[in-house]
Amino acid sequence: xxxxxxxxxxxxxxxxxxxxxxxxxxxxxxxxxxxxxxxxxxxxxxxxxxxxxxxxxxxxxxxxxxxxxxxxxxxxxxxxxxxxxxxxxxxxxxxxxxxxxxxxxxxxxxxxxxxxxxxxxxxxxxxxxxxxxxxxxxxxxxxxxxxxxxxxxxxxxxxxxxxxxxxxxxxxxxxxxxxxxxxxxxxxxxxxxxxxxxxxxxxxxxxxxxxxxxxxxxxxxxxxxxxxxxxxxxxxxxxxxxxxxxxxxxxxxxxxxxxxxxxxxxxxxxxxxxxxxxxxxxxxxxxxxxxxxxxxxxxxxxxxxxxxxxxxxxxxxxxxxxxxxxxxxxxxxxxxxxxxxxxxxxxxxxxxxxxxxxxxxxxxxxxxxxxxxxxx
Amino acid sequence: xxxxxxxxxxxxxxxxxxxxxxxxxxxxxxxxxxxxxxxxxxxxxxxxxxxxxxxxxxxxxxxxxxxxxxxxxxxxxxxxxxxxxxxxxxxxxxxxxxxxxxxxxxxxxxxxxxxxxxxxxxxxxxxxxxxxxxxxxxxxxxxxxxxxxxxxxxxxxxxxxxxxxxxxxxxxxxxxxxxxxxxxxxxxxxxxxxxxxxxxxxxxxxxxxxxxxxxxxxxxxxxxxxxxxxxxxxxxxxxxxxxxxxxxxxxxxxxxxxxxxxxxxxxxxxxxxxxxxxxxxxxxxxxxxxxxxxxxxxxxxxxxxxxxxxxxxxxxxxxxxxxxxxxxxxxxxxxxxxxxxxxxxxxxxxxxxxxxxxxxxxxxxxxxxxxxxxxxxxxxxxxxxxxxxxxxxxxxxxxxxxxxxxxxxxxxxxxxxxxxxxxxxxxxxxxxxxxxxxxxxxxxxxxxxxxxxxxxxxxxxxxxxxxxxxxxxxxxxxxxxxxxxxxxxxxxxxxxxxxxxxxxxxxxxxxx
Numbered sequence: 001x002x003x004x005x006x007x008x009x010x011x012x013x014x015x016x017x018x019x020x021x022x023x024x025x026x027x028x029x030x031x032x033x034x035x036x037x038x039x040x041x042x043x044x045x046x047x048x049x050x051x052x053x054x055x056x057x058x059x060x061x062x063x064x065x066x067x068x069x070x071x072x073x074x075x076x077x078x079x080x081x082x083x084x085x086x087x088x089x090x091x092x093x094x095x096x097x098x099x100x101x102x103x104x105x106x107x108x109x110x111x112x113x114x115x116x117x118x119x120x121x122x123x124x125x126x127x128x129x130x131x132x133x134x135x136x137x138x139x140x141x142x143x144x145x146x147x148x149x150x151x152x153x154x155x156x157x158x159x160x161x162x163x164x165x166x167x168x169x170x171x172x173x174x175x176x177x178x179x180x181x182x183x184x185x186x187x188x189x190x191x192x193x194x195x196x197x198x199x200x201x202x203x204x205x206x207x208x209x210x211x212x213x214x215x216x217x218x219x220x221x222x223x224x225x226x227x228x229x230x231x232x233x234x235x236x237x238x239x240x241x242x243x244x245x246x247x248x249x250x251x252x253x254x255x256x257x258x259x260x261x262x263x264x265x266x267x268x269x270x271x272x273x274x275x276x277x278x279x280x281x282x283x284x285x286x287x288x289x290x291x292x293x294x295x296x297x298x299x300x301x302x303x304x305x306x307x308x309x310x311x312x313x314x315x316x317x318x319x320x321x322x323x324x325x326x327x328x329x330x331x332x333x334x335x336x337x338x339x340x341x342x343x344x345x346x347x348x349x350x351x352x353x354x355x356x357x358x359x360x361x362x363x364x365x366x367x368x369x370x371x372x373x374x375x376x
Numbered sequence: 377x378x379x380x381x382x383x384x385x386x387x388x389x390x391x392x393x394x395x396x397x398x399x400x401x402x403x404x405x406x407x408x409x410x411x412x413x414x415x416x417x418x419x420x421x422x423x424x425x426x427x428x429x430x431x432x433x434x435x436x437x438x439x440x441x442x443x444x445x446x447x448x449x450x451x452x453x454x455x456x457x458x459x460x461x462x463x464x465x466x467x468x469x470x471x472x473x474x475x476x477x478x479x480x481x482x483x484x485x486x487x488x489x490x491x492x493x494x495x496x497x498x499x500x501x502x503x504x505x506x507x508x509x510x511x512x513x514x515x516x517x518x519x520x521x522x523x524x525x526x527x528x529x530x531x532x533x534x535x536x537x538x539x540x541x542x543x544x545x546x547x548x549x550x551x552x553x554x555x556x557x558x559x560x561x562x563x564x565x566x567x568x569x570x571x572x573x574x575x576x577x578x579x580x581x582x583x584x585x586x587x588x589x590x591x592x593x594x595x596x597x598x599x600x601x602x603x604x605x606x607x608x609x610x611x612x613x614x615x616x617x618x619x620x621x622x623x624x625x626x627x628x629x630x631x632x633x634x635x636x637x638x639x640x641x642x643x644x645x646x647x648x649x650x651x652x653x654x655x656x657x658x659x660x661x662x663x664x665x666x667x668x669x670x671x672x673x674x675x676x677x678x679x680x681x682x683x684x685x686x687x688x689x690x691x692x693x694x695x696x697x698x699x700x701x702x703x704x705x706x707x708x709x710x711x712x713x714x715x716x717x718x719x720x721x722x723x724x725x726x727x728x729x730x731x732x733x734x735x736x737x738x739x740x741x742x743x744x745x746x747x748x749x750x751x752x753x754x755x756x757x758x759x760x761x762x763x764x765x766x767x768x769x770x771x772x773x774x775x776x777x778x779x780x781x782x783x784x785x786x787x788x789x790x791x792x793x794x795x796x797x798x799x800x801x802x803x804x805x806x807x808x809x810x811x812x813x814x815x816x817x818x819x820x821x822x823x824x825x826x827x828x829x830x831x832x833x834x835x836x837x838x839x840x841x842x843x844x845x846x847x848x849x850x851x852x853x854x855x856x857x858x859x860x861x862x863x864x865x866x867x868x869x870x871x872x873x874x875x876x877x878x879x880x881x882x883x884x885x886x887x888x
Contacts, residue, residue: 239743239752242735250728256687256719257739258708 016366034355059333060326083218085325090279091303092317098272102248107167109300110174115144115277116284124197141281149273153266179293193290203286232314309356386435395421410584413594414816428452458535459544525556581610634663637836642693653679655860668851676860716803734763734778770796
């Protein structure tokens with residue numbers, strides 16, 4: 001009784017099966033599935049899914065809207081998208097780098113709060129000249145984030161503590177300690193958040209007039225782009241990248257080959273932490289200007305799914321960040337234009353994140369089918 | 377005798393190779409049939425078709441004269457076919473009984489309502505079976521507490537519990553010590569005498585000679601023939617299986633001992649769980665010498681190797697390499713000062729399975745000139761040319777050259793890759809741990825020749841092996857370890873195999 005794979009299996013294997021560009025195909029398949037699931041949701045609500053997706057793209061500045069308010073255009077929408085994407089790129093890179101070395105860094109949120117807070121109180125409330133203040137903010141982000149990263153790496157290496165547990169605890173510790181200081185020292189009595197940082201320290205220029213338009217210009221977006229390529233080069237081409245991957249794939253064999261596993265783990269977490277720190281400053285002193293006490297940024301957790309959607313590669317993380325943020329920033333426009341509740345619109349982003357996190361499962365499943373077919 | 381199993385013109389193809397090419401074979405009831413062949417000759421494929429893990433592309437399998445389509449191990453089970461795999465399939469933290477009944481648990485109901493597994497009667501049945509076939513086990517022991525040989529018995533009991541009539545053993549002796557092998561061979565004979573039919577996949581000729589009735593030889597996917605074991609010599613068998621004449625014993629020439637390379641003084645090693653595995657061991661090793669550490673598995677041999685290579689910390693004592701104490705050095709410092717190490721576990725220690733061959737062949741040199749430049753950037757071209765050179769020199773076979781993932785290579789080729797990498801380090805000291813484990817005669821011959829060659833070049837070689845034959849063949853001097861203590865160190869020529877075996881069992885105690 002020869003078993004021929006059914007049509008569904010065959011299509012699934014074309015999408016996710018082993019072969020050329022399998023990782024990319026799986027990611028695209030995940031995106032497709034989430035769009036499909038979103039369509040079902042929208043159809044249930046009686047909305048036209050194509051129209052809805054178009055409005056998401058319009059909202060994100062990828063497609064032109066029919067009408068624009070004064071001093072706004074497709075370009076301003078697009079620049080706003082880049083502004084919100086920047087912290088996500090850093091956060092996703094942070095997760096991706098750690099995962100390459102076999103470490104699950106879920107402390108991105110905590111590190112973001114920490115580095116954002118340190119930069120806020122050290123530079124955000126100062127009256128330094130912008131030309132000094134802004135680079136200083138970036139530097140503080142890198143250092144503060146790196147410190148937390150090293151702490152996690154050290155605890156894991158020295159005491160063999162599970163980094164996930166450490167990270168969860170650190171998230172809480174950072175969140176509560178920071179909110180203690182905000183509420184006792186830096187609180188804005190009206191918003192109940194930390195006092196807004198000065199324009200001199202912000203990494204995003206809001207309402208910046210260019211060509212009769214009011215633009216949001218994220219000054220660290222170019223840095224994010226450069227970082228993507230740097231990380232890629234670093235992981236695939238350098239000696240340390242070799243060690244990082246070796247340790248991630250097999251730490252026993254790495255130790256046998258003379259690689260200093262502890263040093264590699266700690267250095268990896270230094271880099272991962274620094275990237276999370278950059279995400280923190282570009283979030284709290286960029287797209288936002290204040291810190292909400294006792295709230296960990298959802299972006300830090302979303303970045304895990306984003307990094308997975310991007311196959312933990314640097315370039316992949318960049319495109320996945322962009323895609324998720326297109327959804328994220330486009331849904332606001334969609335909800336107003338299609339008269340869909342904002343929550344429903346946000347749900348579509350969540351579905352995308354959900355499906356992107358299970359790409360690994362699809363890959364494993366497709367590989368299993370492929371083996372079955374081979375055997376038959 | 378009746379024919380129990382018949383393969384008729386079986387062909388099985390895998391992408392790129394024909395694993396079994398038109399094989400016909402019939403197996404008689406109540407015999408021990410050995411299936412002999414090199415790695416990749418198609419032995420396992422043929423048997424996995426009988427056990428339902430693979431399905432033949434062409435040809436038929438007849439069981440008791442009836443054509444059967446064995447589509448899964450469950451079907452095989454129903455046909456009373458059982459298999460003991462090379463890697464045991466047991467749940468570590470369950471008891472022997474639980475493992476044996478798994479999948480066919482006898483169920484009873486409390487008050488005729490609540491189902492539960494009737495472990496009590498199963499225990500009795502296991503006990504009975506173990507008595508009947510002289511396979512002593514305690515049905516209540518937990519798998520993780522019992523030694524490898526007992527685990528194998530559990531696997532055999534698992535088949536018997538399922539009323540298997542045809543028992544397939546896939547290289548059952550690969551993991552056993554010489555004494556355990558003896559007792560296993562006894563068990564297999566017993567099983568045959570009580571009417572079971574045994575198929576034994578192996579590449580150890582002496583075992584076949586000892587117990588098998590007939591021997592089917594496969595070579596490169598083709599059936600060479602079925603031979604009567606009693607009237608065929610081991611020389612003939614190995615020639616047929618390799619397709620060429622193999623010299624079973626090396627003509628090891630006398631070498632002059634050179635200067636001292638390694639000196640171990642009062643070495644004690646503890647595992648990470650603070651169990652003392654090596655107790656005050658001292659020895660010296662010279663250029664042009666093969667020192668072999670003999671011992672039953674788990675008596676501290678591997679820990680000595682790990683301590684010299686730096687993978688385990690030295691608890692007491694010192695290790696001198698060319699007169700310099702290296703016991704405090706990092707792994708990398710030791711590699712650089714001339715220690716090459718072929719570890720016991722080639723898959724989880726020796727290689728990074730998800731790295732391509734190129735990276736694996738450079739695993740210990742990637743950071744040095746010319747594989748990395750002074751700014752820490754890898755030079756992939758250089759790595760590739762090294763890998764290509766090693767692949768051709770050592771005849772490492774792989775699907776897609778330097779880009780093949782180590783995971784997809786066969787065990788023999790994985791081992792060749794490790795040996796190639798380590799020899800290429802040009803170290804003065806080479807530590808080989810079980811270098812030929814699980815390899816076929818051809819590969820073993822290559823590795824033994826290589827070791828002999830290295831000795832001739834004046835390298836110092838520490839050979840740790842569980843195969844006494846290998847030790848007797850290669851070693852210049854033999855150190856026997858028992859319970860982490862040195863029993864004796866002697867010139868190989870001063871000891872017989874039997875004596876070494878006695879020392880290994882702790883029978884012979886050296887008088888001071």
